[in-house]
Amino acid sequence: MQYGDFRHLGFDRRADGVLTVTLDRPEVMNATNARMHWELTQVWQVAGEDPTVKVIVVTGAGDRAFSAGGDLEWVQSLVGNPVATAEAMDEARDLVYNILNCKKPIVSAINGTAVGAGLAVALLADVSVIADEAKITDGHVRLGVAAGDHAPIIWPLLCGMAKAKYYLMTGEFMTGKEAERLGLVTFSLPREEVLGRALEIAGKLATGSQDAIRNTKMSLNNWMRMAGPIFDNALTLEMMGFLGPDAKEGLDAIRNKRKPDFPSAQ
Numbered sequence: 001m002q003y004g005d006f007r008h009l010g011f012d013r014r015a016d017g018v019l020t021v022t023l024d025r026p027e028v029m030n031a032t033n034a035r036m037h038w039e040l041t042q043v044w045q046v047a048g049e050d051p052t053v054k055v056i057v058v059t060g061a062g063d064r065a066f067s068a069g070g071d072l073e074w075v076q077s078l079v080g081n082p083v084a085t086a087e088a089m090d091e092a093r094d095l096v097y098n099i100l101n102c103k104k105p106i107v108s109a110i111n112g113t114a115v116g117a118g119l120a121v122a123l124l125a126d127v128s129v130i131a132d133e134a135k136i137t138d139g140h141v142r143l144g145v146a147a148g149d150h151a152p153i154i155w156p157l158l159c160g161m162a163k164a165k166y167y168l169m170t171g172e173f174m175t176g177k178e179a180e181r182l183g184l185v186t187f188s189l190p191r192e193e194v195l196g197r198a199l200e201i202a203g204k205l206a207t208g209s210q211d212a213i214r215n216t217k218m219s220l221n222n223w224m225r226m227a228g229p230i231f232d233n234a235l236t237l238e239m240m241g242f243l244g245p246d247a248k249e250g251l252d253a254i255r256n257k258r259k260p261d262f263p264s265a266q
Contacts, residue, residue, distance in 0.1 A: 001046050008036040009043055010061065017054030018202040019047055023118065026062035032117045033071040040121060041094040044102040054210060055202040056102070058121055059109035059195055066110045067118020069139055072255060078242045079251055085239040092117070092149045092235055097228075099124045100221045103214040105205045109198035110176065111191060115139045120150035123158070123184060124224075126217055129198045130176035131191035136184075140238060142171040143254065144246030144262055148238025153224050153231040159183045 003011050010022040021043055023030040032040065047053050060066035078084050095117065099106065108125035114136045122128060122136070130136075138155075140147040147168040155164035159182040167174065180188035189197055205213055241247055245263040253260035 001042050003046065006039050006043065008033070009039050013052070014199075014203075016203050017052060017206045018199060019050070019053045019056050020199075021047070021056060021058045022061050023058070023067050023121075024061045026060075026064070028071060029065035029068035029113060030060045030062070030118065031068045031071040033074045034077070037070075037074070037088070037091055037095070037117055040117060041091050041098055044098045044106075048102045048104055053104060054206040056104055056106045057109060057195075057198050057202045058106060058125065059198070060111050060114075060118070063112065063191070065112040065118075066108075066114040066122055066134070067116070068113050069115030069118060072251065075143070075251055078239075079247050080243060082243060085242045088242075089235055089239045092238075093232070095120060096124065096150055096153060096231065100224055103218060105202070105213060105217060107198045107202045107205075109195045110134055110136070110185070111194050117149065123154055124150055127198075127201055128185040129187045129189060129194050129201070130179055130185045131194050132176045132188050133191065134176040135173045136176070136179060137171055137173045138168050139171055141169060142250060142260075144244075144248075144250030144260065144264075145239075145241030146234060146237040148234040148236070148241075150231075152234040153227045155184070157223060157227075 008025050010024040012020040025031060025036065047056050078088055106125040108122040108128045110122045110128060110130035112131060112134050114122045116139055119136055119138060138147050138151045151168050155168060163182050176188040179185045187197065249262055250260050
């Protein structure tokens with residue numbers, strides 16, 4: 001792929017070798033539809049192979065959200081559909097591993113709400129800067145499926161098992177300030193300072209020894225790679241959930257903004 005092939009990701013090049021990637025569906029709070037989800041699996045290799053790029057900064061378009069999770073129409077296509085869930089599972093696996101395998105540093109500027117695949121990108125970045133009032137949640141259990149994409153591979157490392165279990169099993173939201181306190185993100189700042197700080201960090205990384213920085217990143221990422229079997233298992237369990245009745249109820253509850261009544265809880 002070339003940069004011009006992406007429909008829902010925008011790109012801005014800086015002279016210092018920093019590439020800003022913007023999730024660009026602001027009319028729906030940058031929710032991931034099928035195309036954007038796939039594009040988020042591809043962009044890391046495209047930027048990674050671009051010799052003019054030293055550091056990647058990823059953010060969301062507009063001032064409301066980084067990414068509000070999966071587009072409900074796309075999620076609907078997964079419920080009860082084994083072919084679609086198998087495809088989504090492959091993409092979810094690629095999204096996580098392609099980020100981990102990208103040698104160039106990634107800095108996330110989390111300018112607002114971050115859920116689902118968007119949160120995966122935000123937290124798997126090497127450095128994360130979030131708005132104080134931004135709200136984040138993994139959100140899978142709210143839909144009635146297991147927390148299966150990025151969470152099992154990274155949350156226990158970032159915030160510890162006790163906090164990871166609580167937030168992943170309850171689906172509670174937390175603010176950027178709380179995320180920083182727990183160690184889920186690197187820095188929490190007023191919203192207007194988030195992108196500037198992310199670009200400042202990226203610029204600093206772009207002037208350092210690229211071999212040393214990249215080799216340090218890839219060495220540290222081996223902690224996540226050791227959790228690969230945990231992630232693969234969780235991802236399978238998540239996709240199995242889309243084939244059951246709880247996901248159907250969870251999706252309807254989200255659509256109608258009501259409390260779900262999961263069949264498995266009756």
